[in-house]
Amino acid sequence: MTDDAYLFLLDDASAPLGVAPAAVGGLACLETPAVRAWLDAHGTTAASPHLRLLPPEETAGVPEGAERLPVPLSDEELNRVRHRLAPEPLARIEEDLLAYRDCADGRDNLIGRALAAGVPPHRVVELTGVDPATVTAAAGR
Incomplete structure (x- = not known):
């Protein structure tokens, strides 16, 4: 396995292989001189329907002999590529997981603010559904 996407x-x-970079949106690598030169050398553009991208764990799927x-x-770009490759039911679940992650990002800060404002720890547990150890850890920060 490689650490680079292809x-x-x-x-x-x-062919239903890989994802079209245009479908992923805004990939920094498409603006690099190396990628631009490679595209030019092959007479194509980043918007070409023939251009595809695979994440590192799937690069063995690049067809033999393909440029x-x-x-x-x-x-973040890698997450977008993987999300576009996921079948529809999995893509919806992944969206839910990402939404949860976004909601949970400030959890400890919010718990700390609630405790500092005087909300009792047991009430924070009731309101958030987190376990008491998480509330205790947030109180210590």
Whole structure:
């Protein structure tokens, strides 16, 4: 396995392999001189339906003989690529998980503010559904 995702060109744009970078939106690697030169050398653009992208764990799926280029992706870009590759039912569940993560990001800060304002720890547990140890840990920060 490699740590890089791969851009590659498909002969048949209707093949259900990888994700079109244009469908993922705003990938920094598409603006690098190396990727631009590679696209130019192959007479294509980032919007081409023949251009596809696979995350590192799936690069073995790049067809034998396909023109390919390893590209680094940020964690956020990689998440978007993986999300686009997931079948629809899984994609919806992934969206729910991401929404939960976004809600939970400020949890400890919120719990700390509630405790500082005088909300009793048992009430924080009741309101948030987190276990008492999490409330205790947030109180110590």
